[in-house]
Amino acid sequence: MKRLRFIHAADLHLDSPMIGLKALPEQIFRRLRESTFEAFGNIIDAAILHEVDFVIIAGDLFDGEDRSIRAQTRFIKEMKRLEEKHIPVFAVHGNHDHLEGKWTHLPLPENVYIFPHDVTAKTYTNDSGTTVNLYGFSYPKRHVYERMIQRYAKKDKADFHIGILHGHLEGNSDHGKYAPFVLKELLDKAFDYWALGHIHKRNQLNFQPPVIYPGNIQGRNRKELGEKGCYLVQLTEGEAELTFIESSTVIWRELTIDAAAFFSFHEIYTVCKKTVDHFRLDHKGIILTLSLENVNIPLQDYKSIENGELLEILQEDEKDEEAFVWVADLVIKEKLEWSHEQLAAESDFYQELFQTTSNAANLDKSISTLYDHPSARKFLEGLSDEEKRSLTAEAEKLLVNVLYKPY
Secondary structure (H helix, E strand, C coil), rough: EEEEEEEEECCCCCCCCCCCCCCCCCHEEEEEEEEHHHHHHHHHHHHHHCCEECCCCCCCCECCCCCCCCHHHHHHHHHHHHCCCCCCEEECCCCCCCCCCCCCCCCCCCCCCCCCCCCCEEEEEECCCEEEEEECCCCCCCCCCCCHHHCCCCCCCCCCCEEEEEEEEECCCCCCCCCCCCCHHCCCCCCEEEEEEECCCEEEECCCCEEECCCCCCCCCCCCCCCCEEEEEEEEECCCEEEEEECCCCEEEEEEEECCCCHHHHHHHHHHHHHHHHHHCCCEEEEEEEEEEECCCHHHHHHHCCHHHHHHHHHHHHCCCCCCCEEEEEEEEECCCCCCHHHHCCCHHHHHHHHCCCCCCHHHHHHHHHHHHHHHHHHHHCCCCCHHHHHHHHHHHHHHHHCCCCC
16 A cells, blocks of 8 residues: 655744743743754654654745854754655745845755745655655745645646645635635645645644644744644545644643632732642743733732732742743733723713724834834734734723723
């Protein structure tokens, strides 16, 4: 029986600068800076352990178009580990590490094949004589809006056909709308597997044939929650077996604690501390956003939470922990009894506030200084309509909560 075994990974973002996190303790920030490299090393370990035929990397190998020497050197080191085991790598560059970028070129080992800027087919034959055609392209520039899926087509005879595409599923607004496609367009190609990249959340769009976003290999902020990794895939004629392999060494999580049964600062601290210890994992770090709801304690105790003292002592306990659980943010979820209609009727101020937040143009104007900055815009993707609505709603809620206290 014809059989293939391979690793499908995407969105490595090697040497991600972890923007906005430099306020972390040095030891934890250093772990985060190394986390993308360590996660990638874990994937290479898995490829060698499972003796795969090859590895697919579906775009954004590097976090920036300049491809730092540090990132290239670490990538090459891992590729050489695979070369020693005679495992080839098939990779495409995405919007973050497009081919138009300026960087110091370091030669890659011979086992690495990078797809060019137009859709190309590459044939591979494993030791058992099973053949596969792999199809893919690298981004020639950062913004590729063309429907590149239309250029994919089966070529010649092969036992299996695998498409590699770093692109945007239409209807998903979380990322830049590059190389867009709809699921039917992929299925119409009659390939045996689609190795997707670009969306950082793991998602299986179709079961047979598998159409897979593995997500990125390491969470880098509070929007990239949970375990991250890659897929070990085994294809046989008419069947596919997929196994998720976790690679992340630092995991982002969110948790809400119902504080209704606790009546003092000390009781709430104790339950928070127990929660932190419950989340602790061997050899991994956790960055936790902790929310408290139904807080009903004396005013002075409440203020000790609100002013950051609870967060401070929770963090103090973790600064030197190897397997840390760092509470990055502590949020009090206040159940305020108000509505837009009520507040707008009570005060002209609130009426004007809600009119301002309902106008999307006001947000665009507010963030234009950042997004129009020649240096900053290289590292930023435009906000989706959904993200703009979320930001506006969060800002509105923050303002109302500051002005409309429950006590």
